[in-house]
Amino acid sequence: MSTAVDLHKVAPKHYDAVLLASFGGPEGQDDVLPFLRNVTRGRGIPDERLEEVSHHYRANGGISPINAQNRALKAALEAELAARNINLPVLWGNRNWDPYIPQTLQDAYDDGHRQILMVTTSAYTCYSSDRQYREDIGMALTSLGLDGKLAVDKVRQYFDHPGFVEPFIEGTAASLAKVRADLAAAGTPDAPVHVLFSTHSIPTRDAQAAGRSVDEPRSFEQGSAYVAQHLAVARRVMASIAADTAGPAPDWSLVYQSRSGAPHVPWLEPDINDAIADLAGKGVKGVVVVPLGFVSDHMEVVWDLDTEAKETCAGLGLAFDRAPTPGTSPLFVAGLVDLICERTIENHINDRPAMTDLGPWYDVAPAGCSQNFRGEKPAIAEHGSTIGLVAGPVVDKSVPAEAGR
Incomplete structure (x- = not known):
């Protein structure tokens, strides 16, 4: 009789070695169009259309902040690992810009690495933040001829790990205090404030x-782990703030940003700017924006929030402050190293901390999770010490299909 696999641990x-995997971004004006071609590869989008949507990169000198942030995160991870006497080099590979994941994997193999644990800069569960990374690795190993030669596993999605959530608790409380101080300075200390938790649509x-x-x-x-995870973390943040703050906690809501794609395709709503306008119409005088879906200050944060959402608030006369992302917070960096230690024999951490009832999330991605509707691709499949490369739903052929993932 077959035994079901425990996907949670x-x-x-x-x-x-550890692989820090991320999205990547342009680092100069000449990089913008090649980068956008990488992001939209296979969709047949002409350069003219890509140039139309490049304005937020162009306005920042063609530079996305994400690469510099990942260099800083890589250095912080290396320092934390060294402080714990953990001898694991940190590699870095991007999905859409140099250093590309395939080259990073080839270099790793050439340097003698054979077992790699991947940490991504995406905390939540959906195709682009989980399965696509596993597909990136699967396609790279296949194209490089490294199937069965180089093994790559991935840590669990960490949306409710304390190292990710606690920096948001601290940052939201600080932003809330600033907005209330601004309102008090304007002579309206009791004006209503609303907290908007924002994530990528x-x-x-x-x-x-x-x-x-x-x-x-x-x-x-709401029929979605992606939505439910954000709502659960937002509630946890607000509950912590309410417990530490005198008086009633402000109202809050989950909103979305950075929508792209065809107008006729339904995406998650409401858009943050629409929500701000609605709040102003209801008498709200101050807004705290929390970039709950983001690990660091990506272009979507510095443009969609720090520029567009801030301008929307200014136009409506609303006080505004944006809470920080975890970035290289010591809490966040230590949390990522804890996630690494959950999966390693050396310096092993057996517990799986989680700050919501939805977690801890699976060590192993379940079969059927975050289906790729754009076409089946090879993806890494993890189970204990084995690695499988499969097309379509991620199923480990060493176990029964109903127990795969």
Whole structure:
């Protein structure tokens, strides 16, 4: 009789390197169009259209902040690992810009690495923040001829890990205090304030596929793990603030930003700017924006929030402050190293801390989770010490299909 696989916790392994994997971004005006071609590869979008949507990069000198932030995060991870006497080099690879994931993997293999543990700069569950990274690795290993030669596993999605959530609690409380101080200075100390937790909008179909599992059927708020995870973390943040603050806690809501794609395709709503206008119409005088869906100050944060949302608030006469992302917060960096230690034999951490009832999330992605509607691609499949490369739904062929992931 076959035994079901425990997707929540897998046996620790020996790893010889850590891969920090991220989205990547242009680092100069000449990089913008090539970068956008990479992001939209296979969709047949002409350069004229790409140039139309490049304005936020152009306005910042063609430079996305994400690469510099990842260099800083890589250095912080290296320092934290060294402080704990953990001998794991940190590699870095991007999906859409140099250093590219395939070259990073080839260099790793050439340098003698054989077992790599991947940490991504995406905390939540959906196609682009989880499965696509596993596809990137699967396609790279296949194209490089490294199937069965180089193993790559991935840490769990960490949306409710204390290292990710606690910096948001601190930052939201500080931003809330600033907005209230600004209102007091303007002579309206009791004016209503609203907290907007913002994350990247995704197609509704992708949202509904997030968290879907044939291994462990679960129901999620609003029919989506992606939405439910954000709502659960936002509630945890606000509960902590309410416990530490005198007086009633402000109202809050989850909003979305950075929508792209065809207008007829439904995406998650409401848009943050529409929500701000609605709040102003209801008498709200101050807004705290929390970039809950982001690890660091990506272009979507510095443009969509620090520029567009801030301008919307200014035009409506609303006090505004934006809470920081975790970035290289010592809490966040230590949390990422804890996630690494969950999966390693050396310096092993057996517990899986989680600050919401939805977690801890799976060490292993369940079969059917975050389906790719754009076409099947090879993806890494993890189970204990084995790695499989499969096309379509991620299923480990060493276990029964109903126990795959």
